[in-house]
Amino acid sequence: MHSDTLRTSETAVPHSRPTLGEEEVAAVSRVIASGRVAQGEKVRKFEEDLARFAGRKGAAAVSSGTAGLVLALAVLGAGPEREVIIPSYVCTALFHAVRQVGAVPVLADADPATGNLDPEDVEQKITKKTVALIVPHMFGLMADMDRLSKLGVPVIEDCAQAIGAKSGAGPAGSGGVLSVFSFYATKVICTGEGGMVASDSEDLLERVRDLRDYDEKPDLRVRCNYKMTDMAAAMGIVQLRRLIGFLAARAEIAKKYDRAFAPLEASLPPNDPGRIYFRYVLGLPGEAGEAAAALRARGISCARPVFRPLHSYLGLAGFANTERLWRSSLSVPIHPSLSEEDCGRVIAAVTEVLG
Ligand SMILES: *Cc1c(COP(=O)(O)O)cnc(C)c1O
DSSP: OHHHHHOOTTTSBOSOOOOOOHHHHHHHHHHHHHTOOSSSHHHHHHHHHHHHHTTOSEEEEESOHHHHHHHHHHHTTOOTTOEEEEESSSOTHHHHHHHHTTOEEEEEOBOTTTSSBOHHHHHHHOOTTEEEEEEEOGGGOOOOHHHHTTSSSOEEEEOTTTTTOEETTEETTSSSSEEEEEOOTTSSSOOSSOEEEEESOHHHHHHHHHHTOOSSOSSOOOOOOOOOOHHHHHHHHHHHHHHHHHHHHHHHHHHHHHHHHTTSSSBOOOOOTTOOOSOEEEEOSSOHHHHHHHHHHTTBOOBOSSSSOHHHHHTOOOOHHHHHHHHHEEEEOOOTTOOHHHHHHHHHHHHHHHO
8 A cells, every 4th residue: 555655656657648849849949040930841841741640632731630620521511500510439539529619419339349430320329410420440449441431421540540551441640631630748649739731632731721820811710720830740741651660569568468368357458450559448357447557656647538428428428339338448558668667567567467
């Protein structure tokens, strides 16, 4: 008991953490020294690099993933009396984006095996008012883009957790009418805060670019200031170059966890060849909240991978799979800078708590 409380946050193993180094420091420093710190040539370069990486014709950088979702929804005509289908099992960013454009969020349940949207439930939720469907790839595992793209509703692909993942249909971000990325500090690559909207439609991207910036316009209507700075973009350019290495390091840790946790009475994350390990999520036979608390008391920052599902905030029933996933899912630390020693500490603690 006492030794647990003595563990300080410095000795705790963080749940996630950005991997930043001298290259990022140098790139950001050069931008500061240039005096041109707002949206400029670094943003344009980052947009080109990301579009190429995601297999898209173009991309528009924005200030966050949420801002990207807002603008993607706006250019697809989401607004009052229009419905947007989103999963219940996801962070609240999606809900906020839909409400921010004045549209109605309609929740769909998850596939219990993957945590991703259940295409059958999505199909049931489509009405004449549906203007878009937001599809996240939860924890780095691709959702069923083939089926979800064929439901007759424009798809916004939410790649905030899945940059670098792929499926038979192509790389994350190559499907959907528009795809959205996040570069928040805890994501796979980071610019502090930041996001990107990618698409093959130059027309949609032009409209995203128009709405992210209010200045010097021929007309006056509601626009945003959702621009990215050149400092953030300089960091993003370096991070994107390092992405493949980051993903390999994450996969290496996942392999160790798979081996160590196989004997436990918990289900391992789906071992899909196209996935990335944004999160390493165990499915427990019991309550994940208690296990997370026991692990935190041992200095290992574990958490439910979704803080609280949207339907529970809204007091809605009928999301049995989401409910079960939320209760049983435990996310354990995984990030490229997790040392071998810390990886061993995670394995020992998880084995002790779940064994
Ligand atoms: C993080 C995240 C977002 C929001 O991105 P921000 O950059 O934090 O605004 C949206 N969707 C998913 C699936 C996310 O994980």
